Amino acid sequence: MVHNPVVVAALSAALLAPLAAGMYSSNSPVLQLTSKNFAEKILKSNHASVVEFYAPWCGHCKNLKPAYEKAAENMKGLAQVAAIDCDEDANKRTCQEYGIQGFPTIKVFKPGKSGKPSIQDYQGARTAKGIVDFLIEQIPNHVTRINSKTVDGFLKEKNETAKAILFTTKGVATPLYKALAVDFFGSVTFGQVRDKETEVLKLFGVEKFPTFLVLPGGSAEGVIYDGDMKKDGMLKFVKKFAQPASGKPKDDEKKEESSSTSSSSAPPPRPTFDSTIPEAPSLEAFAATCGNKICVLVVTPESAPSLSAQEKANFYVNHVKQTFPFFQVQGSKLSPEFMKGFALEKSDQIQVRALSAKRGWYVAYSGDSASDEELKIWIDKIKMGEIQKVKIPQFEKEESTTPPEPAKDAPAPEEPAKEVPKEEEPAKEATKETPEHEEL
Known part of the structure; x- marks a missing residue:
């Protein structure tokens, strides 16, 4: 049989087209x-995102x-x-911008109030x-917790715009x-009332x-949602009163333009590092001082901190210190056991x-180093129990000034992103949606 080379080439191109288009259909x-x-x-989304940087030929990408x-x-x-397909020529510059050196590499993008998301591996x-x-x-979390002391302020603020309120038995937002609330960020204010707030329940x-209602704004009466407590139905209901936000709210963009204009004419004053946070030289002293409270430890470098770090430290002292007791210590003064x-x-x-x-738990702050709002949200999450905690391991008291040898089971230094191990199988436990991810 004689094969027409033109036909063969056309068929080959058609068969290979799906592969060239990327790994996901x-x-x-x-x-x-x-x-x-x-x-x-x-980058402009109000939603949290996880992004896989991959190559279609990567075996571990296919396994994932x-x-x-x-x-x-x-x-x-x-x-x-x-x-995003990093093997595609048009996408290579983006992958290079994020320092991708191995596949698959997964990065998490969390929206920041400054307009720039915080990014972590x-x-x-x-x-x-x-x-x-x-x-x-x-x-x-853009949901405001409402109680008898705050309900009046919640209702008066932005009275002409729509407000959504969920009455629930849960203490934190699902x-x-x-x-x-993220879908309508900037156009609808969201609140939550727990069943224990009897005065607020009586008011409404x-x-x-759960009961979900929307206050259209002004003097209009509230409208109760009578559908299933599922995302699609609730989204359509709120759309009757306001449109979902697209990207950053216009007010935020105007604020950024205003700040950039003013900063070009006069640079902001350089902040001074506030070292008035009391030092905590040892774990025992730190824990004893905290007692039953939640405390925050600010670990500073030996050298003078950078401008962004100074701004953060000043914010800790001047704005958040009253929420939890704050303590400062140079990293060089902490024992290896404490650091680990x-x-x-x-x-x-x-x-x-x-x-x-x-x-016996701790939480690490990993937000945007230049965002005061990120820190506020982090503190709020800790107060409301919405953040994952890590158990504090037992520490041995220091018996000498000689640093001990690293523990055999100490974690190895981080390496550049590599391929996922082949033996890792797709999770079976997520074969169906967990109720708490879907229902209120």
Whole structure:
């Protein structure tokens, strides 16, 4: 049989076309990114996002695909699970900008009030459950907790715009409700009332839970939602009163333009490092001082901190210090056991840890180093119990000034992003949506 080379070439091109288009099909729940839409879909989004930087020929990327798609399916409507093909010539510049050196590399983008998202490498399990659990923690919380003391202020502020209120038995906002607040960030104010707030319940005449209502604004009466407490139905209901936000609210953009204009004419004064936070030279003294409280440890470098670090330190002292007791210590004064136990590193940047000595847990601050608002949100999450805590390991008292040898089971230094181990299988535990991710 004689083969027509033109026909063979055409058939080959048709068969190879799907491979050239990338690893995820158009029907995949994974958001497809390119260099053209990366900024719009990720950097300007109000939603938290996880992005896989991959190459179609990468075996470990293919192994990750089922779990990654399952994570995308489970996070639908809550946060973005996206991917970009770094083997595509048009996307290589974007991948280079984020320092991608191995595949798959997964990065998490969390919106910041400054207009720029905070970015961190995802170091968790390469499973659907691992990705889902971590990404849920990154969903911004724009839900205001309402009680008898704050309800009047909540109703008076922005009275002409719509407000949504959820009456529930839960003490903290669910991922679904937080995601709904993100959808309408800047156009609708979201609040939550717990069933124990009897005065507020009486004010609104609420007797069953959950109850979801929208106050259209002004003197208009509230409208109660009578559908299932699912994202799609609640989204359509709120759309009757306001449109979802697209990217950053216009007010935020105007503020940024105003600040950039003023800064060009006169540079802001250089802040001075405030060293009035009392020092905590040892774990025992630190824990004893904290007692039953949640305390915050600010670990500073030996050298003078940078401008952004100074701004952060001043904010800790002047704005947040009254929420929790704050303590400062140079990293060089901490024992190796202390550094290891709180996952601290030798660094020229300020590191922050909140801890409860009584309950034996700590939380590391990993937000945007230049964003005061990020720190406020972090503090609020700790107060409301919405942030994942790490158990504090037992520390041995120092018996000599000679630093001990590193523990045999000490974690190895971080390496550049590499391929996911082949033996890791897609998570079976995320084969269906967990109720708390979907229902209120």
